[in-house]
Amino acid sequence: MEAKHDVLIVGAGLAGMRAAIEAFDAGADVALISKIHPVRSHSGAAEGGINAALGNASEDDPEKHAFDTVKGSDYLGDQDAIQVLCDEAPGDVYQLEHWGAVFSRTEDGRIAQRPFGAAGEPRTAYAADITGHVLIHVLYEQVMKRDLAVYEEWFAWKLVEDEGRCQGVICWDLLNGGLKMVGAKTVILATGGAGRLYTGTTNAYSCTGDGMAMALRMGVPLKDMEMMQFHPTTLSPSGVLITEGCRGEGAYLLNSEGERFLVRYAPNAMELASRDVISRAEQTEIDEGRAIDGNVLLDLRHLGADRIIERLHGTRELSMVFAGVDPIHEPIPVRPGAHYHMGGIDTDVDGKTVLEGLYAAGECACVSVHGANRLGGNALMETITYGKRSGRAAAEWALANTVVAPPESALTDAEQKLQALLDRTDGERPHAIRDEMAETMHENFGVFRREDQMRRQGEIVAGLLERYENVVVEDKGSVFNSDLTQALELEFLLELASCMVEAGLARRESRGAHARPYDYPNRDDESFMKHTLVTWADGRPQLTWEPVRVTKWQPQERTY
Ligand SMILES: Cc1cc2nc3c(=O)[nH]c(=O)nc-3n(C[C@H](O)[C@H](O)[C@H](O)COP(=O)(O)OP(=O)(O)OC[C@H]3O[C@@H](n4cnc5c(N)ncnc54)[C@H](O)[C@@H]3O)c2cc1C
Numbered sequence: 001m002e003a004k005h006d007v008l009i010v011g012a013g014l015a016g017m018r019a020a021i022e023a024f025d026a027g028a029d030v031a032l033i034s035k036i037h038p039v040r041s042h043s044g045a046a047e048g049g050i051n052a053a054l055g056n057a058s059e060d061d062p063e064k065h066a067f068d069t070v071k072g073s074d075y076l077g078d079q080d081a082i083q084v085l086c087d088e089a090p091g092d093v094y095q096l097e098h099w100g101a102v103f104s105r106t107e108d109g110r111i112a113q114r115p116f117g118a119a120g121e122p123r124t125a126y127a128a129d130i131t132g133h134v135l136i137h138v139l140y141e142q143v144m145k146r147d148l149a150v151y152e153e154w155f156a157w158k159l160v161e162d163e164g165r166c167q168g169v170i171c172w173d174l175l176n177g178g179l180k181m182v183g184a185k186t187v188i189l190a191t192g193g194a195g196r197l198y199t200g201t202t203n204a205y206s207c208t209g210d211g212m213a214m215a216l217r218m219g220v221p222l223k224d225m226e227m228m229q230f231h232p233t234t235l236s237p238s239g240v241l242i243t244e245g246c247r248g249e250g251a252y253l254l255n256s257e258g259e260r261f262l263v264r265y266a267p268n269a270m271e272l273a274s275r276d277v278i279s280r281a282e283q284t285e286i287d288e289g290r291a292i293d294g295n296v297l298l299d300l301r302h303l304g305a306d307r308i309i310e311r312l313h314g315t316r317e318l319s320m321v322f323a324g325v326d327p328i329h330e331p332i333p334v335r336p337g338a339h340y341h342m343g344g345i346d347t348d349v350d351g352k353t354v355l356e357g358l359y360a361a362g363e364c365a366c367v368s369v370h371g372a373n374r375l376g377g378n379a380l381m382e383t384i385t386y387g388k389r390s391g392r393a394a395a396e397w398a399l400a401n402t403v404v405a406p407p408e409s410a411l412t413d414a415e416q417k418l419q420a421l422l423d424r425t426d427g428e429r430p431h432a433i434r435d436e437m438a439e440t441m442h443e444n445f446g447v448f449r450r451e452d453q454m455r456r457q458g459e460i461v462a463g464l465l466e467r468y469e470n471v472v473v474e475d476k477g478s479v480f481n482s483d484l485t486q487a488l489e490l491e492f493l494l495e496l497a498s499c500m501v502e503a504g505l506a507r508r509e510s511r512g513a514h515a516r517p518y519d520y521p522n523r524d525d526e527s528f529m530k531h532t533l534v535t536w537a538d539g540r541p542q543l544t545w546e547p548v549r550v551t552k553w554q555p556q557e558r559t560y
Pocket of ligand 1: 010011012013014015016033034035036037038041042043044045046047048049050051131132154155156157190191192193202203204206207210211241339340361362363364376377378379380381383
């Protein structure tokens with residue numbers, strides 16, 4: 001075994017690093033594992049901002065934040081978890097500021113807050129449109145300042161369970177090759193999202209759902225996996241995100257007739273309705289022929305050059321580089337793209353899973369604060385607040401439970417399995433399977449869902465899983481073998497796709513991101529105020545349900 005720690009965190013994005021800092025400060029021996037350098041984690045790409053009811057731009061309070069989040073979730077979010085998030089958010093944002101986060105400011109020097117979709121108040125704190133970049137560097141500094149180990153460019157592949165407890169992680173060392181086992185009294189998964197399930201996605205290449213799939217293999221249920229958020233403004237054709245901050249600053253969405261079409265879908269909130277509502281409106285415009293090359297237009301021109309350059313300079317640059325369009329002079333072509341997984345590893349409000357010693361936080365987890373639709377700005381807040389909480393809970397448990405002894409046989413089993421993959425010389429290369437998965441997920445499990453298409457997708461994914469059994473890794477080397485790690489990521493993704501389709505078929509209603517306009521166009525609170533829970537058995541997903549935790553907000557009709 002390589003080493004042992006009290007708390008071992010897989011993932012060094014915002015959730016993982018915030019957890020590490022908290023666990024370290026609680027007195028634990030802490031280590032982080034990351035398959036890429038920590039500051040290259042996808043958190044660093046976040047643009048628009050982070051939600052906390054600071055009340056700097058209006059009379060706001062955590063109660064209003066909680067209500068907007070519950071409503072935004074289409075009443076699928078667990079209300080106790082949402083309340084925790086909204087109550088702790090202001091303190092957690094000031095903590096980031098005190099660590100050195102340079103938020104944009106109001107005239108009188110307080111943290112500025114911009115309006116975001118489906119938020120009743122301007123609540124989103126931001127650092128221009130590079131909020132994630134700023135926050136990830138601040139947390140990395142705090143990690144560097146502390147004496148904790150970072151296993152950088154180590155690819156976590158399997159969790160180790162013994163005597164009913166999670167006792168460590170088996171990783172592939174990307175620089176030197178070889179599998180290494182790291183023992184731990186507690187493991188926190190903070191591996192981020194899985195947008196790479198789809199062709200058009202805002203997510204980085206590293207967002208392949210590894211932690212979700214690793215937990216699934218340990219018998220830990222995944223919750224609400226049908227809930228993939230499509231962001232309404234992703235750049236065509238690359239899928240690069242154009243931040244909701246543009247609409248927060250007043251940008252319009254137009255169809256091919258130059259009409260602000262949201263007047264027909266969300267007449268009050270218009271461009272600031274929630275993401276699921278706007279993505280559906282756009283998809284309808286596109287499907288009904290009021291699009292330009294499959295896109296609608298995001299128009300910033302009336303904001304003026306000064307405001308665009310001051311507040312949205314990153315957006316301008318992305319548009320010029322990736323679409324050849326300068327938003328000062330021309331509208332930006334956009335369409336819905338896969339953006340955020342509301343579903344994930346089922347945890348309680350301290351990040352605990354059903355497997356003793358295993359915790360999860362950030363996008364890979366499902367607490368659930370986002371339910372069927374996440375509000376912009378709430379994901380960054382979740383990484384911080386729930387990263388902190390899981391770090392603290394894991395440290396406390398680890399310090400009270402002293403023995404860790406992961407069996408060496410776990411490592412030898414894993415080595416045999418990996419060798420079998422590397423020894424295979426005849427078969428299919430992974431990329432064809434990956435492309436087919438991503439294209440068909442887009443086609444059959446996208447913004448709108450039909451029963452027949454979902455069934456077909458279930459069969460397609462099952463077929464791809466079978467083909468995966470024969471996959472060939474051509475690079476047999478040990479230094480930066482991305483051919484190998486991409487093959488391992490593909491297996492993770494295929495299992496997750498399978499879980500998503502299973503859960504999607506079972507949810508016979510339309511709620512948030514799960515829209516079935518052709519057979520179940522309405523939300524059905526009578527039958528479906530409950531979460532899907534998927535486990536893996538006999539090579540396929542198995543489904544159960546769990547009621548939503550409602551505290552004080554009874555479901556109402558959701559209009560914007
Ligand atoms: C383009 C973009 C813009 C966004 N903008 C906003 C915004 O403005 N506001 C907002 O609230 N939300 C935003 N979001 C969502 C939000 O940024 C993410 O949900 C959040 O940052 C995820 O953080 P995380 O720490 O959970 O995961 P990540 O930041 O994705 O980090 C995952 C970590 O896990 C590691 N990892 C993964 N698999 C393995 C493995 N097998 N072995 C070892 N390490 C592994 C990676 O190396 C990485 O360090 C945005 C998302 C995108 C894609």
